[in-house]
Amino acid sequence: MSLSRGRDLFLTPGPSVIPDRVLNAMHKAAPNIYEGPLLAQTDAIMARLKTVAQTDGWPAIYISNGHGGWEASLSNVLEPGQKMLALATGRFGHGFAETAQKMGIDVEILDFGTTTGFDPQRVEEVLRADVNHEIRVLTSVQTDTSTSVNNDIPALRAAMDAARHPALLMVDCIASLGCERFEMDAWGVDVMVAGCQKGLMTPPGLAFTFHNEKAQAVSEKVNKTSPYWDWEPRVKAQMFYQKFGGTPPTHLLFGLDEALKMIVDEEGIENVWHRHRVQAEAIWAAIDVWGKAGALRCNVPERADRSTAVTTVVSETHDLTALRGWCQDKAGLVLGIGLGAIWPDPDRIMRIGHMGHMNPPMLLGALATIDAGLKALDIPHGAGALEAASAVIAAG
Numbered sequence: 001m002s003l004s005r006g007r008d009l010f011l012t013p014g015p016s017v018i019p020d021r022v023l024n025a026m027h028k029a030a031p032n033i034y035e036g037p038l039l040a041q042t043d044a045i046m047a048r049l050k051t052v053a054q055t056d057g058w059p060a061i062y063i064s065n066g067h068g069g070w071e072a073s074l075s076n077v078l079e080p081g082q083k084m085l086a087l088a089t090g091r092f093g094h095g096f097a098e099t100a101q102k103m104g105i106d107v108e109i110l111d112f113g114t115t116t117g118f119d120p121q122r123v124e125e126v127l128r129a130d131v132n133h134e135i136r137v138l139t140s141v142q143t144d145t146s147t148s149v150n151n152d153i154p155a156l157r158a159a160m161d162a163a164r165h166p167a168l169l170m171v172d173c174i175a176s177l178g179c180e181r182f183e184m185d186a187w188g189v190d191v192m193v194a195g196c197q198k199g200l201m202t203p204p205g206l207a208f209t210f211h212n213e214k215a216q217a218v219s220e221k222v223n224k225t226s227p228y229w230d231w232e233p234r235v236k237a238q239m240f241y242q243k244f245g246g247t248p249p250t251h252l253l254f255g256l257d258e259a260l261k262m263i264v265d266e267e268g269i270e271n272v273w274h275r276h277r278v279q280a281e282a283i284w285a286a287i288d289v290w291g292k293a294g295a296l297r298c299n300v301p302e303r304a305d306r307s308t309a310v311t312t313v314v315s316e317t318h319d320l321t322a323l324r325g326w327c328q329d330k331a332g333l334v335l336g337i338g339l340g341a342i343w344p345d346p347d348r349i350m351r352i353g354h355m356g357h358m359n360p361p362m363l364l365g366a367l368a369t370i371d372a373g374l375k376a377l378d379i380p381h382g383a384g385a386l387e388a389a390s391a392v393i394a395a396g
């Protein structure tokens with residue numbers, strides 16, 4: 001019999017849990033989109049977005065999901081036929097590259113597998129070999145949500161500088177913004193792309209690009225073919241509607257405004273990063289204990305390569321789709337599916353999203369529920385996972 005009669009808990013890696021405050025902020029009549037409070041509210045949103053991204057560059061907001069954000073970022077700095085180097089450590093690195101290919105961009109993919117971050121040494125070698133500097137943009141994903149690999153972006157910048165290569169560094173932070181430490185300007189990132197429905201705790205529908213002077217200079221020479229994705233009218237808008245290429249996404253802006261106040265003004269971005277790290281370490285501690293007696297492990301062996309926003313769990317021997325099903329049907333805990341593209345058998349992977357609006361009772365409740373599922377399905381697992389997780393929370 002199902003025991004699930006409380007509020008369901010969705011720990012898929014996006015859309016993430018939406019705070020009640022964000023939902024309530026959206027519950028309003030339509031505003032005036034030509035004058036009045038919405039204009040100042042949008043300016044405040046832009047300012048807080050820059051704090052979250054740690055940049056003095058230009059933010060642009062698009063009514064879109066992350067896939068559109070990819071197209072927005074690429075179309076402003078690349079033309080068909082131009083060269084781009086795409087680093088991949090999972091499905092989303094490849095997805096970014098495939099979007100570029102479909103736009104006619106000449107893409108070279110450097111595939112670093114699915115369990116470690118990219119190797120800056122190899123990136124440096126490839127850049128050094130590009131003596132004519134044909135590569136115009138290097139794309140990377142900070143947290144690849146399929147594998148839960150987190151990449152070392154400052155090391156990537158260092159590799160580009162060591163090779164004295166002028167390409168733009170473009171980073172997908174769709175899963176990691178508002179979860180994982182990210183300092184756009186200090187780290188030398190030229191273009192960053194994000195979405196609202198993961199670390200930013202807002203219902204899906206907004207994508208963001210952020211870019212610096214160097215990317216702006218490149219974009220001014222690009223022959224742009226898409227008026228919608230063009231960031232120029234958005235960042236240099238004369239009229240309010242130009243910021244959105246048309247009608248603003250009024251209620252998503254209301255929600256985002258509330259979420260950004262929670263992140264930037266109330267909790268503070270440093271605390272947000274710290275909280276995600278502590279909660280991720282609690283999850284890893286539990287998985288390590290479960291794994292001692294058998295069937296489960298984190299997909300990414302090295303902690304330094306792990307995302308603090310999502311954890312991909314692998315079993316060589318047991319069906320994790322069944323475990324997910326038990327958690328969902330019996331207990332109301334919804335976990336993330338395994339993306340088969342990164343593993344021969346998607347039933348041997350599942351993902352725990354731990355991004356955004358999450359606290360220890362949610363986290364420890366989820367781990368206890370998974371523990372119960374392991375017992376119910378006779379999946380071998382070490383004892384004491386919950387104690388290990390609570391000890392991490394106690395120290396955090």
Ligand SMILES: *Cc1c(COP(=O)(O)O)cnc(C)c1O
Pocket residue numbers: 014065066067068092141143144145172173174175195
């Ligand atoms: C979710 C995600 C995307 C895709 O975003 P959509 O909103 O689903 O289009 C791209 N990259 C990363 C790293 C993601 O986590």
